[in-house]
Amino acid sequence: xxxxxxxxxxxxxxxxxxxxxxxxxxxxxxxxxxxxxxxxxxxxxxxxxxxxxxxxxxxxxxxxxxxxxxxxxxxxxxxxxxxxxxxxxxxxxxxxxxxxxxxxxxxxxxxxxxxxxxxxxxxxxxxxxxxxxxxxxxxxxxxxxxxxxxxxxxxxxxxxxxxxxxxxxxxxxxxxxxxxxxxxxxxxxxxxxxxxxxxxxxxxxxxxxxxxxxxxxxxxxxxxxxxxxxxxxxxxxxxxxxxxxxxxxxxxxxxxxxxxxxxxxxxxxxxxxxxxxxxxxxxxxxxxxxxxxxxxxxxxxxx
Amino acid sequence: xxxxxxxxxxxxxxxxxxxxxxxxxxxxxxxxxxxxxxxxxxxxxxxxxxxxxxxxxxxxxxxxxxxxxxxxxxxxxxxxxxxxxxxxxxxxxxxxxxxxxxxxxxxxxxxxxxxxxxxxxxxxxxxxxxxxxxxxxxxxxxxxxxxxxxxxxxxxxxxxxxxxxxxxxxxxxxxxxxxxxxxxxxxxxxxxxxxxxxxxxxxxxxxxxxxxxxxxxxxxxxxxxxxxxxxxxxxxxxxxxxxxxxxxxxxxxxxxxxxxxxxxxxxxxxxxxxxxxxxxxxxxxxxxxxxxxxxxxxxxxxxxxxxxxxxxxxxxxxxxxxxxxxxxxxxxxxxxxxxxxxxxxxxxxxxxxxxxxxxxxxxxxxxxxxxxxxxxxxxxxxxxxxxxxxxxxxxxxxxxxxxxxxxxxxxxxxxxxxxxxxxxxxxxxxxxxxxxxxxxxxxxxxxxxxxxxxxxxxxxxxxxxxxxxxxx
Numbered sequence: 001x002x003x004x005x006x007x008x009x010x011x012x013x014x015x016x017x018x019x020x021x022x023x024x025x026x027x028x029x030x031x032x033x034x035x036x037x038x039x040x041x042x043x044x045x046x047x048x049x050x051x052x053x054x055x056x057x058x059x060x061x062x063x064x065x066x067x068x069x070x071x072x073x074x075x076x077x078x079x080x081x082x083x084x085x086x087x088x089x090x091x092x093x094x095x096x097x098x099x100x101x102x103x104x105x106x107x108x109x110x111x112x113x114x115x116x117x118x119x120x121x122x123x124x125x126x127x128x129x130x131x132x133x134x135x136x137x138x139x140x141x142x143x144x145x146x147x148x149x150x151x152x153x154x155x156x157x158x159x160x161x162x163x164x165x166x167x168x169x170x171x172x173x174x175x176x177x178x179x180x181x182x183x184x185x186x187x188x189x190x191x192x193x194x195x196x197x198x199x200x201x202x203x204x205x206x207x208x209x210x211x212x213x214x215x216x217x218x219x220x221x222x223x224x225x226x227x228x229x230x231x232x233x234x235x236x237x238x239x240x241x242x243x244x245x246x247x248x249x250x251x252x253x254x255x256x257x258x259x260x261x262x263x264x265x266x267x268x269x270x271x272x273x274x275x276x277x278x279x280x281x282x283x284x285x286x287x288x289x290x291x292x293x294x295x296x297x298x299x300x301x302x303x
Numbered sequence: 304x305x306x307x308x309x310x311x312x313x314x315x316x317x318x319x320x321x322x323x324x325x326x327x328x329x330x331x332x333x334x335x336x337x338x339x340x341x342x343x344x345x346x347x348x349x350x351x352x353x354x355x356x357x358x359x360x361x362x363x364x365x366x367x368x369x370x371x372x373x374x375x376x377x378x379x380x381x382x383x384x385x386x387x388x389x390x391x392x393x394x395x396x397x398x399x400x401x402x403x404x405x406x407x408x409x410x411x412x413x414x415x416x417x418x419x420x421x422x423x424x425x426x427x428x429x430x431x432x433x434x435x436x437x438x439x440x441x442x443x444x445x446x447x448x449x450x451x452x453x454x455x456x457x458x459x460x461x462x463x464x465x466x467x468x469x470x471x472x473x474x475x476x477x478x479x480x481x482x483x484x485x486x487x488x489x490x491x492x493x494x495x496x497x498x499x500x501x502x503x504x505x506x507x508x509x510x511x512x513x514x515x516x517x518x519x520x521x522x523x524x525x526x527x528x529x530x531x532x533x534x535x536x537x538x539x540x541x542x543x544x545x546x547x548x549x550x551x552x553x554x555x556x557x558x559x560x561x562x563x564x565x566x567x568x569x570x571x572x573x574x575x576x577x578x579x580x581x582x583x584x585x586x587x588x589x590x591x592x593x594x595x596x597x598x599x600x601x602x603x604x605x606x607x608x609x610x611x612x613x614x615x616x617x618x619x620x621x622x623x624x625x626x627x628x629x630x631x632x633x634x635x636x637x638x639x640x641x642x643x644x645x646x647x648x649x650x651x652x653x654x655x656x657x658x659x660x661x662x663x664x665x666x667x668x669x670x671x672x673x674x675x676x677x678x679x680x681x682x683x684x685x686x687x688x689x690x691x692x693x694x695x696x697x698x699x700x701x702x703x704x705x706x707x708x709x710x711x712x713x714x715x716x717x718x719x720x721x722x723x724x725x726x727x728x729x730x731x732x733x734x735x736x737x738x739x740x741x742x743x744x745x746x747x748x749x750x751x752x753x754x755x756x757x758x759x760x761x762x763x764x765x766x767x768x769x770x771x772x773x774x775x
Contacts, residue, residue: 110414
């Protein structure tokens with residue numbers, strides 16, 4: 001896991017630098033707490049969540065003479081406490097042939113790339129994978145997934161651009177069932193959660209798939225961009241309400257964005273965070289580790 | 304979820320003294336709420352700090368005019384300052400004053416919407432400026448990215464009689480070479496503008512930032528446009544700073560403004576880069592690119608509502624003819640349960656009620672009140688189900704629905720008689736209100752709605768001084 005940790009650390013290094021600057025050895029006073037709270041806000045935890053975490057932290061540590069390492073460790077513990085219950089790896093059910101995964105999200109979060117990477121990993125594990133190019137809206141989205149299909153040697157069910165995504169998903173499910181494929185990954189067009197017609201289309205994809213297999217999809221993964229701010233809360237709320245999201249994938253954590261919104265999401269929705277994207281390569285889509293993430297957010301205590 | 308700033312401010316301002324000068328204490332109290340509202344809107348922390356300090360300086364000691372509450376006075380200063388900070392004077396046009404072919408460079412993070420924006424920009428230049436535009440994708444990273452721009456160019460080209468074309472794809476060519484070839488083609492074939500669409504890159508990715516510098520040096524773009532997702536959080540400052548330092552930015556395009564993000568990143572971008580926000584992307588259609596309106600975005604950031612946005616959203620989602628038909632019936636006092644169902648369908652199309660309320664200025668208070676009461680639009684859908692179990696005659700003349708009919712309707716719709724009663728009672732109230740409306744007896748109707756203490760106040764406040772929407 002060293003690779004993952006160091007990558008995550010690189011990704012979060014900006015926050016480390018800034019938080020480290022605060023951690024001179026001194027008594028933990030109001031000023032320090034306020035600065036810490038500001039740092040959490042600057043990491044996208046949102047003002048309310050940042051305040052709650054700092055309040056709890058204050059109860060434990062206020063007035064103590066603490067080293068910077070101790071502050072970091074305690075604060076990381078506090079954050080990891082929130083994250084631990086949602087750090088649940090993604091494990092497909094081998095009894096299902098196929099285990100159907102519907103991938104949803106707003107535009108540009110990296111749905112297609114995530115599917116490509118997941119397909120790569122399942123193929124590495126020797127599983128059979130089929131993909132459905134359900135983004136029939138965006139130009140060349142189908143071709144993008146087809147290229148992934150060639151790379152990982154997995155069939156891609158595709159139709160015409162502008163075609164009906166739910167029909168395609170049905171065909172994919174039927175074919176994957178006939179071929180006893182292990183995992184079926186269904187891509188969908190990016191859509192803003194406040195566009196009702198588009199959200200209804202997504203619900204339709206699910207309904208149509210359920211005509212073939214009432215238990216499908218077995219997972220609905222919402223892909224979130226780590227650079228997203230407080231609007232992610234609204235995204236998750238609406239997608240969960242309308243298409244019953246079962247878990248989250250957080251992408252682009254290798255950038256300068258610190259993805260603190262994950263903490264706010266964990267607190268509010270308690271949805272599993274299955275995977276995080278920390279780099280361009282397929283291996284860089286990793287299980288989410290609460291401790292590593294929390295430590296990365298406030299600065300590594302075990303350098 | 305987001306408390307509306309106006310609602311909060313009005314609470315703060317209740318305590319403010321009337322008349323005289325704004326004291327530092329008054330202003331500081333109000334500024335705490337402004338700070339929170341801006342943070343919730345994703346304005347970056349350092350930007351919030353300096354904004355709040357500026358406003359404080361501007362506001363303290365300011366005279367409060369007669370007839371204006373201190374709250375309104377502070378809110379006006381906040382709003383005006385924010386519009387200023389966002390660019391004030393209005394949209395800054397694209398630089399088209401260099402010799403053709405004019406190179407434009409599109410840069411930004413992955414998934415920000417660069418390629419889509421490039422296509423939209425091409426359409427705009429062709430339609431409004433009659434420019435011949437060449438689109439070139441320099442994205443050799445993401446699979447099929449070049450194909451995406453090519454397909455977009457075909458779409459846009461078809462709409463503009465071939466004014467917009469994409470550079471033919473040459474496999475294996477590297478970004479800097481493609482850029483040179485694009486400019487070369489632009490010169491040779493007489494294009495007015497060449498839009499260079501680069502791969503998405505992380506601001507901290509040194510090799511890719513170096514690459515975009517090389518592209519810039521090879522083409523000396525007239526505009527380097529940073530495309531930023533309106534949903535971007537605090538990282539907006541890091542991204543803006545990095546692109547400004549390493550590439551240089553002449554303008555910003557905010558994408559996905561048709562979402563419900565409050566769009567605080569716009570202010571962060573503007574503050575850090577100093578570059579004007581030139582356009583906003585407002586939909587999936589290739590024509591959905593608009594000039595930037597600072598006052599609209601200011602309202603969104605402060606949570607003061609976005610009337611223009613509401614109207615746009617409404618007109619996009621509602622069936623206008625159907626609405627008019629029902630409105631006529633209402634005015635004629637002939638509103639029946641069929642019309643009620645049609646209204647429910649319209650409401651459902653508009654999305655959640657709280658979303659709509661959020662777009663109206665001065666609705667903060669109402670929203671807060673409703674939030675406590677667990678506002679649930681599913682009641683409308685229950686009503687729809689109940690009505691669907693009625694006969695056509697019952698829908699047109701609900702008066703005939705008595706005990707046995709109620710029982711049948713309840714059984715048919717899987718509901719209970721009390722639920723049917725509640726629907727009928729509510730419908731009755733609505734009809735009464737509409738009859739009043741048809742007699743233009745507005746005051747008594749306002750009393751009816753304004754019982755919650757909000758709507759009526761809002762309408763009263765509309766005619767406030769200066770014609771600005773009310774802030775409390």
